[in-house]
Amino acid sequence: MTLIDGRALAATIRARIADDAARLRAAGTTPTLAIVVPTDDEATAWYVRSIVRTAEKVGVAVRVVDERELLGPCLAELSADPTVHGVMCQTPLPPGISRDDIAVHIDPAKDVDGANPTSLGRLAAGLPAFAPATAQAVVELLRAHGTTLAGADVVVVGRSTVVGKPAALLLLAENATVTVCHSRTKDLAVQTSRADVVVACVGSAHVLGAAHIRPGAVVIDVGTNPTTDGGLVGDVDTQAVEPIAEAITPVPGGVGPVTTALLLRNVVTAASH
């Protein structure tokens, strides 16, 4: 069994971004990401700090904006700012505000984490658009591992707007035959155990185990579920699946670092236009 090394892939992506960002800076443009933070949540603060650190390494500037109330206007203003190339909003959002309410205020051209429904629709229609970085990471990890996606049976477990649905659309665009499973699926193990590739994005620890994976399958584990001892575990019981799967992404060190690298790649792409 191979552990698909997300940290190595992220490093490769970052090296390329750093070159592109250096060229942009030399030409007078500093690729800049604005992150709106509407919360005191500690996990969010930790994630934002990790983006800032990684961005510094590759030559992307980050503007962190603390805004709790006027989120829509704030995102619209940042979208209109010519010195800002990428705009994203962290969660959790204040009570009564939904992600979709505010994401429409992010210009699709700067929507580097694919939050605006228009970005999702353009993705579905096969038009140029930024996909959520996590969904992109799923495809990039499979590509890096050398998995043939055209004609492959891929089962995505989870149907969120943030990961499951955009990942399904990206995999469909790669010519995979895609099944989307969820909490109402009759027999999850029947579905997943016929798959060449299983993408787990449920958001609950160890939902998928040995009974869910067929010998030789490739498993992408998007889950990052905190444990009581301060660690992280995925949606897949890696230990149980190890003797069966051909390859799996570890948690941590799989989807996470690739997601951050791709988010920054999207900023550099947006700055290049």
Place this chain on the structure above:
Amino acid sequence: MTLIDGRALAATIRARIADDAARLRAAGTTPTLAIVVPTDDEATAWYVRSIVRTAEKVGVAVRVVDERELLGPCLAELSADPTVHGVMCQTPLPPGISRDDIAVHIDPAKDVDGANPTSLGRLAAGLPAFAPATAQAVVELLRAHGTTLAGADVVVVGRSTVVGKPAALLLLAENATVTVCHSRTKDLAVQTSRADVVVACVGSAHVLGAAHIRPGAVVIDVGTNPTTDGGLVGDVDTQAVEPIAEAITPVPGGVGPVTTALLLRNVVTAASH
């Protein structure tokens, strides 16, 4: 085997629309659909006439606009016209113009055939939006037949932006486990023959036959493929499937009339806002 009667369902839907349209007219609003026709194509002209005839019956006004060149501005202008509640554009489009290029000019609030990528994205995100009427017809026919969609294994054959993908999204929202197959699918019969519901939207005559359907399955045939003798056949070989399936929509008389009725329902809904 039951033939699912699209004409009967369409009549039921039209009766309801007629009531709603009468109320709107009594209150001073004539629900109005603008259809932009950029072609001399005979099949298109036939389809537009059929919409006009059906619309007249239910009290929806139709404005047919012949426009070959300035399609985007024309759709934008109709979108801005307060006396127009629904806007759609017929195909085929002039060479060099893609549906996506022009559909962005239709205001999502008037996009009664779900052509704008923003409508598709809102659909995917679970936000209020008009879906393409054909995709809606798939779900309404299954509902009318009494098929339980929650937890059902549904296989959609075809991944077009106009039918396959929006139908998959609508079925997912109904809590079905949805698989999307297409020309690159490894073994189509293996996929479809495990399905409780098969939705055929390939656009080629008789792609699905006896080997593709499992006993007791419900089959929705979206295909309308012209025959050499001037008739229409579906994507499913109905005769071959009849002894196996529990129910199937006929062609013609299945998805077609329901699609037109739902398009007009969308116009009335748009006029009610």
